[in-house]
Amino acid sequence: MHRLKPDVDIVGNLLETVLEARPDSTFIQSLLFQYRERGGLSKKQLEGLYHKATRIDTIPPNKLSTLEAIIKRKPTRYKSALPQATPLYKKDGDTGHMLEALLVKYPQHKRILFLKAKYDNNETLSVTESEELKKFYKMLH
Numbered sequence: 001m002h003r004l005k006p007d008v009d010i011v012g013n014l015l016e017t018v019l020e021a022r023p024d025s026t027f028i029q030s031l032l033f034q035y036r037e038r039g040g041l042s043k044k045q046l047e048g049l050y051h052k053a054t055r056i057d058t059i060p061p062n063k064l065s066t067l068e069a070i071i072k073r074k075p076t077r078y079k080s081a082l083p084q085a086t087p088l089y090k091k092d093g094d095t096g097h098m099l100e101a102l103l104v105k106y107p108q109h110k111r112i113l114f115l116k117a118k119y120d121n122n123e124t125l126s127v128t129e130s131e132e133l134k135k136f137y138k139m140l141h
Helices: 010-021 026-038 043-054 061-073 093-105 110-120 127-140
Strands: none
Touching: 010 026, 010 043, 010 061, 026 043, 043 061, 093 110, 093 127, 110 127
């Protein structure tokens, strides 16, 4: 984090002051640990610190307003909505039409019944199977 005056650390000072006032607060202890380890806090964590610090009377208002300015300067991240679920396999209308036409003419044809079962189970037909289907359809017409 790039600071204009590196010797002035408002967030660190506020964390220590709040921890002195409330030594049993595990939230502030974890924030202080994370601040020391990573060098900064997220916007939500800073907002939590601000709400805790406003309840302590010994903290001067100018430090609270500086913390509020730091919070406002941080970007707000929004979660986008999930995209619409699309089916993994999209049935080919031509293949279905050819299979139906062939089954009307030859309802007991084993190979066509096999291809129809694959088509109905949303399995992709291989190139050779689709070529075979087209060949059967040409023979029909």
